[in-house]
Amino acid sequence: MKPVKVGICGLGTVGGGTFNVLKRNAEEIARRAGRGIEVAQIGARSSNPRCDTSDTPVTSVLEVADNPDIDIVIELIGGYTVARELVMKAIDNGKHVVTANKALIAVHGNEIFAKAREKGVIVAFEASVAGGIPIIKAIREGLAGNQINWLAGIINGTGNFILTEMREKGRTFDDVLKEAQALGYAEADPTFDVEGIDAAHKLTILASIAFGVPLQFDKAYTEGITRLTTADVNYAEALGYRIKHLGMARRTEAGIELRVHPTLIPADRLIANVNGVMNAVMVNGDAVGSTLFYGAGAGMEPTASAVVADVVDVVRAMTSDPENRVPHLAFQPDALSDHPVLPISACASAYYLRIQAKDHPGVLAQVASILSERGINIESIMQKEAEEHDGLVPMILLTHQVIEQKIDDAIAAMEGLEGVAGKVMRIRVEQLN
Amino acid sequence: MKPVKVGICGLGTVGGGTFNVLKRNAEEIARRAGRGIEVAQIGARSSNPRCDTSDTPVTSVLEVADNPDIDIVIELIGGYTVARELVMKAIDNGKHVVTANKALIAVHGNEIFAKAREKGVIVAFEASVAGGIPIIKAIREGLAGNQINWLAGIINGTGNFILTEMREKGRTFDDVLKEAQALGYAEADPTFDVEGIDAAHKLTILASIAFGVPLQFDKAYTEGITRLTTADVNYAEALGYRIKHLGMARRTEAGIELRVHPTLIPADRLIANVNGVMNAVMVNGDAVGSTLFYGAGAGMEPTASAVVADVVDVVRAMTSDPENRVPHLAFQPDALSDHPVLPISACASAYYLRIQAKDHPGVLAQVASILSERGINIESIMQKEAEEHDGLVPMILLTHQVIEQKIDDAIAAMEGLEGVAGKVMRIRVEQLN
Numbered sequence: 001m002k003p004v005k006v007g008i009c010g011l012g013t014v015g016g017g018t019f020n021v022l023k024r025n026a027e028e029i030a031r032r033a034g035r036g037i038e039v040a041q042i043g044a045r046s047s048n049p050r051c052d053t054s055d056t057p058v059t060s061v062l063e064v065a066d067n068p069d070i071d072i073v074i075e076l077i078g079g080y081t082v083a084r085e086l087v088m089k090a091i092d093n094g095k096h097v098v099t100a101n102k103a104l105i106a107v108h109g110n111e112i113f114a115k116a117r118e119k120g121v122i123v124a125f126e127a128s129v130a131g132g133i134p135i136i137k138a139i140r141e142g143l144a145g146n147q148i149n150w151l152a153g154i155i156n157g158t159g160n161f162i163l164t165e166m167r168e169k170g171r172t173f174d175d176v177l178k179e180a181q182a183l184g185y186a187e188a189d190p191t192f193d194v195e196g197i198d199a200a201h202k203l204t205i206l207a208s209i210a211f212g213v214p215l216q217f218d219k220a221y222t223e224g225i226t227r228l229t230t231a232d233v234n235y236a237e238a239l240g241y242r243i244k245h246l247g248m249a250r251r252t253e254a255g256i257e258l259r260v261h262p263t264l265i266p267a268d269r270l271i272a273n274v275n276g277v278m279n280a281v282m283v284n285g286d287a288v289g290s291t292l293f294y295g296a297g298a299g300m301e302p303t304a305s306a307v308v309a310d311v312v313d314v315v316r317a318m319t320s321d322p323e324n325r326v327p328h329l330a331f332q333p334d335a336l337s338d339h340p341v342l343p344i345s346a347c348a349s350a351y352y353l354r355i356q357a358k359d360h361p362g363v364l365a366q367v368a369s370i371l372s373e374r375g376i377n378i379e380s381i382m383q384k385e386a387e388e389h390d391g392l393v394p395m396i397l398l399t400h401q402v403i404e405q406k407i408d409d410a411i412a413a414m415e416g417l418e419g420v421a422g423k424v425m426r427i428r429v430e431q432l433n
Numbered sequence: 434m435k436p437v438k439v440g441i442c443g444l445g446t447v448g449g450g451t452f453n454v455l456k457r458n459a460e461e462i463a464r465r466a467g468r469g470i471e472v473a474q475i476g477a478r479s480s481n482p483r484c485d486t487s488d489t490p491v492t493s494v495l496e497v498a499d500n501p502d503i504d505i506v507i508e509l510i511g512g513y514t515v516a517r518e519l520v521m522k523a524i525d526n527g528k529h530v531v532t533a534n535k536a537l538i539a540v541h542g543n544e545i546f547a548k549a550r551e552k553g554v555i556v557a558f559e560a561s562v563a564g565g566i567p568i569i570k571a572i573r574e575g576l577a578g579n580q581i582n583w584l585a586g587i588i589n590g591t592g593n594f595i596l597t598e599m600r601e602k603g604r605t606f607d608d609v610l611k612e613a614q615a616l617g618y619a620e621a622d623p624t625f626d627v628e629g630i631d632a633a634h635k636l637t638i639l640a641s642i643a644f645g646v647p648l649q650f651d652k653a654y655t656e657g658i659t660r661l662t663t664a665d666v667n668y669a670e671a672l673g674y675r676i677k678h679l680g681m682a683r684r685t686e687a688g689i690e691l692r693v694h695p696t697l698i699p700a701d702r703l704i705a706n707v708n709g710v711m712n713a714v715m716v717n718g719d720a721v722g723s724t725l726f727y728g729a730g731a732g733m734e735p736t737a738s739a740v741v742a743d744v745v746d747v748v749r750a751m752t753s754d755p756e757n758r759v760p761h762l763a764f765q766p767d768a769l770s771d772h773p774v775l776p777i778s779a780c781a782s783a784y785y786l787r788i789q790a791k792d793h794p795g796v797l798a799q800v801a802s803i804l805s806e807r808g809i810n811i812e813s814i815m816q817k818e819a820e821e822h823d824g825l826v827p828m829i830l831l832t833h834q835v836i837e838q839k840i841d842d843a844i845a846a847m848e849g850l851e852g853v854a855g856k857v858m859r860i861r862v863e864q865l866n
Contacts, residue, residue, distance in 0.1 A: 021578050021720045031645055031768035032577050034756065126575070132721035134575025142559075142567025144465050145454050145741025212464055270703055270727060287454045288565035288738035291728035294703060295721060305721035308578025320753040323467065335464035 003036030007064035010077035011044035017304030065090040075099040098310040100127035106201035106217040113328040120322040124310035129202040130279045132302030133295040140330040146285025148210040150250035155202040157277035158193035159245040164275040195224035196260035203247035212331035219341035223261035242272040255342040264429040345405040354425035356392040363419040436469030440497035443510035444477035450737030498523040508532040531743040533560035539634035539650040546761040553755040557743035562635040563712045565735030566728040573763040579718025581643040583683035588635040590710035591626040592678040597708040628657035629693035636680035645764035652774035656694035675705040688775040697862040778838040787858035789825040796852040
């Protein structure tokens with residue numbers, strides 16, 4: 001059979017990795033796919049010193065979508081603007097698309113998939129979540145027999161690197177962030193990573209394919225890791241927990257929880273032991289129970305691994321009846337559910353509270369009564385010695401599971417107590433059984 | 434579209450689970466697959482008290498393969514004899530097959546896939562390895578862009594339960610085995626589990642789809658966990674390792690290593706922390722690096738999860754051109770490689786050696802010279818106090834990586850020393866980076 005011709009748009013880290021993997025493993029990939037996959041064109045403004053593209057014609061990005069010889073457009077430029085234009089143009093021209101662009105899919109995916117359906121083409125996006133881990137495929141196909149109950153993921157490597165360093169070496173957030181920037185793990189503007197926006201993009205995609213709801217990035221709750229102190233990391237450790245920046249999606253009777261925030265996880269859970277820049281996603285289904293998928297969440301070749309797997313999938317599916325393909329969002333487009341995404345105030349979680357008490361025994365009684373009046377049960381209490389510099393006594397509580405609105409209300413009451421100094425630190429706790 | 438009609442053959446644990454999951458999640462599954470999946474017939478000798486099959490016709494197993502209404506035959510009876518006859522008959526009749534039968538695939542898969550290809554039907558077998566973990570799909574499709582370097586799996590839950598109990602509670606192998614049998618984790622004849630035959634079946638399948646070689650169960654090396662002592666478990670722990678019963682497949686220039694045996698793994702590896710009956714498989718690819726896939730490796734509904742996912746896959750692919758489907762063994766049948774499976778004597782590994790010395794300082798010098806004469810480097814040495822009852826001094830060595838033949842030769846020389854009592858205990862060590 002004739003080789004399939006692909007055009008790679010964007011020759012940065014992932015584009016360069018994709019080019020190199022397709023070249024290096026060409027024979028192995030053809031043995032699997034049953035036909036060759038040829039990089040027939042590259043759309044890029046500049047070359048990549050790590051790629052030998054001397055045999056491949058290079059043009060501007062949008063021209064690739066117009067090249068009649070190209071079967072599959074691989075969008076690896078990132079961002080919402082040109083990437084969106086490129087993808088829509090490629091679809092309009094009847095080309096299949098492979099993309100690693102989580103922001104594009106999370107924000108414009110509904111529109112993109114509708115257009116792709118109209119044109120009978122595939123838009124594949126495995127590389128958009130958790131790099132080389134085939135998590136989209138696992139949820140969309142591998143667990144297709146299940147009703148997914150929840151999923152929880154460490155899906156931002158930069159954030160996990162920072163939390164790992166804070167825990168293992170007692171370093172501060174700011175200190176590690178600077179190193180991460182120097183190492184190239186974090187951007188000069190780290191907002192997307194440390195405020196959980198990047199993770200929320202990925203979580204939005206995972207939740208859609210797990211629960212069969214449209215992409216609703218604007219409804220995801222996002223809380224970053226910038227406020228975490230080494231004290232909290234250490235108290236969590238003493239209580240038998242680790243703090244991870246988790247993307248969490250859960251289906252309840254009332255609706256779907258969709259939230260990214262620092263989370264205490266029991267230290268003996270596998271996911272609590274995922275360290276450094278590595279990613280992992282747990283998925284809990286009614287038949288399979290809990291599963292975990294682990295690997296490199298970013299990087300030149302790990303992400304390329306997912307891009308190339310998508311290309312092979314497209315090569316196999318492109319000759320099939322569009323109605324029998326795996327639906328973009330795992331569920332048939334006319335079978336998506338309107339189960340609502342819950343506001344964070346209606347989400348349920350257990351909580352870690354750190355209260356700075358001026359007068360420990362008295363405050364404990366008041367705090368306990370604030371919680372008990374609201375029907376919030378205390379799981380455990382830890383009191384530490386006064387910190388020398390301010391004489392305040394840190395009081396750490398773990399609560400049972402409760403609706404967020406109630407804990408917010410309780411915290412407001414605690415912060416109104418005369419014996420409590422400053423803000424109460426609140427971190428959610430998940431058991432992830 | 435008309436529902437797809439499946440026949441479930443075998444209504445034991447997995448068959449019952451498959452029946453129940455298909456019923457309970459019928460709506461969710463149809464929302465994904467785009468059409469209903471109906472259990473139109475059951476082939477079984479007896480009913481399953483955990484299934485309400487009152488609405489479903491029950492017949493003898495082989496009749497299901499002859500029922501012209503059935504599109505997909507689900508083989509869940511196990512064993513080689515009737516299962517093989519059923520699968521071949523179903524294929525002959527142009528039916529697609531889903532099976533959870535690792536022994537059947539590992540031993541007769543080449544013949545079965547050849548026949549399926551001739552008839553243009555699919556034989557899906559995700560449930561045959563690691564229960565609910567979609568590991569076949571991950572390797573065959575999700576990592577299709579990679580040259581797989583190696584894979585390593587905890588793929589027998591019974592064995593892992595025994596090793597976990599030995600380590601966590603200091604219990605003996607025999608003691609835990611009896612409990613596992615009482616709990617139903619282990620068979621009355623536990624040979625398949627504890628001698629590694631079950632794991633070798635699964636490893637054979639994983640190695641074929643990872644490296645693109647025919648199934649060669651007869652060439653897999655198998656070593657059980659029956660000789661492991663709590664002393665070895667504790668020494669390993671003291672050295673920073675855990676002992677797991679690992680299925681290990683590695684591609685080298687010389688050939689493919691295919692081996693199941695107890696293995697020391699650094700305690701901080703994620704896979705070293707997979708406990709109880711849970712399974713996990715690490716896969717290392719040239720682009721993606723190391724990945725890990727974790728979940729329940731057996732049980733009624735976890736295994737059913739994989740069976741049903743296969744059914745959904747078959748429903749999607751059954752209308753497609755057979756040439757464009759995912760090949761049974763991941764690589765096109767005419768592109769399988771004849772890269773040989775290596776005999777265990779030619780496999781490379783690091784080793785843990787436990788030597789019972791009568792006279793410690795003298796023996797150490799002799800042992801060191803035996804190793805050094807054969808070019809085997811010592812990574813570390815641990816000497817323990819004499820055990821009271823026999824006055825023998827346990828001497829534990831970790832070697833660098835070496836070809837097995839050399840270590841066998843060295844062990845033979847050590848066992849010939851006058852100062853060494855009995856056999857040298859030898860356990861392989863893998864770093865699994």
